[in-house]
Amino acid sequence: MPAAVNGLKECDTCRETKPVSEYHKHSKRPDGCQSRCKSCRTTARKTIYKDRIRENHLRRREANKNKYKDVSYEELLRSKESQTKRCFLCERQLLYKYFWRDSSRGDGFQNKCKQCKSKEDKQHHSKPEVKRKTSEQQRKRRSEMSAGIYMIRNIETSKIYIGQSTILYKRLGDHRIHFKNKTHDNLHIKEDIIRWGADSFELSIIQEYPSDTSSDILFEHEQRVIDEYLAEGKELYNIRRDI
Numbered sequence: 085m086p087a088a089v090n091g092l093k094e095c096d097t098c099r100e101t102k103p104v105s106e107y108h109k110h111s112k113r114p115d116g117c118q119s120r121c122k123s124c125r126t127t128a129r130k131t132i133y134k135d136r137i138r139e140n141h142l143r144r145r146e147a148n149k150n151k152y153k154d155v156s157y158e159e160l161l162r163s164k165e166s167q168t169k170r171c172f173l174c175e176r177q178l179l180y181k182y183f184w185r186d187s188s189r190g191d192g193f194q195n196k197c198k199q200c201k202s203k204e205d206k207q208h209h210s211k212p213e214v215k216r217k218t219s220e221q222q223r224k225r226r227s228e229m230s231a232g233i234y235m236i237r238n239i240e241t242s243k244i245y246i247g248q249s250t251i252l253y254k255r256l257g258d259h260r261i262h263f264k265n266k267t268h269d270n271l272h273i274k275e276d277i278i279r280w281g282a283d284s285f286e287l288s289i290i291q292e293y294p295s296d297t298s299s300d301i302l303f304e305h306e307q308r309v310i311d312e313y314l315a316e317g318k319e320l321y322n323i324r325r326d327i
Contacts, residue, residue, distance in 0.1 A: 093117055097124035145188040152192040156266045157185050160192050169193065173200040229253065232292040233306055236273065236321070240280045244313065245273060245321035246290070248306040250299060256287050272321050 094101045096119040107117040108125065118125065152160060164180040171178060172195040183193040184201060194201060208214060232252035236245040236259060249255035259268075263282035268274040277285065290309060293302065313320060 095119075095121040095124055097121070097128070144190065148188055148190055148192075151190075152185075152187045155192070156264075158266075160185065164191070171195070171197040171200055173197070173204070229295045230292045231295055231297040231302055233290040233302070233309055235288050235290055237286050237288070238276055238280065238284055239286060240284045241276070241319070243276070243319045243321060245270065246306055246310050246313065247322075248302040250295070250297065250302065252289065252292065256289075259287060270321055 091104055092101050093104055093107060093115065095107075098121065100121070102121050104115070104117050106121045106123070108122060109116055110118045113119070120128070161181055166179075168177045168179055169183060169191070170176070171183075174197065176197065178197055180191075180193055182197045182199070183195075184198055185192060186194040189195065196204065209218065229251050230253070231248070231250045233246065233248050234252065234256060236247070238244070247255070262268045263277060263285055266274075266277050266282065268277060273285075291305070293305075310320065310322065
């Protein structure tokens with residue numbers, strides 16, 4: 085550990101020789117100075133502080149992860165119907181209905197109101213580097229996408245729904261979101277989600293097709309599958325393609 089010589093001292097971290105005025109005092113060291121210069125010490129303390137903040141944030145996220153797992157957005161709003169929350173950006177005190185859901189937070193809602201969050205997202209996505217990256221990701225996703233026929237099955241009743249999409253995996257992802265939020269475009273499925281729970285439904289792919297397959301072909305194949313299941317006496321959520 086280099087000691088101060090002629091009013092100068094070498095920093096243990098950056099290895100630069102600096103005046104002793106660039107070091108904090110330390111009464112227990114022979115030269116009365118810290119081993120690291122003020123600049124390196126500040127940088128180290130900031131890094132430790134950021135790491136500690138991140139650790140605490142991750143710990144809170146983990147603790148809150150399952151707190152609102154099985155609670156829909158509507159149910160959560162009803163539980164906080166007359167309560168308010170302060171927006172982190174505009175600092176307005178608003179009702180909870182003006183905040184999007186965030187199950188990783190203690191109250192189950194984001195800390196920015198919908199209006200501020202929307203503005204922030206628009207500003208972020210308007211940056212040239214973000215636009216470029218988004219375009220590249222979209223091109224990649226389109227090249228990897230496939231069309232197909234899929235099935236939703238109620239495990240409790242064995243009732244099924246046959247669907248088709250030109251963007252198969254996105255469509256399946258949308259269904260999973262509907263299950264989680266206990267809602268669905270098909271009213272009969274929605275009723276059974278509420279009755280039996282989201283875990284009572286399973287998704288499966290019947291057949292995949294190239295991404296450039298036309299909707300007419302998919303509709304034709306979808307109806308063929310529906311007719312096959314009806315002939316077997318299966319109970320369906322959809323009976324004809326116009327339902």
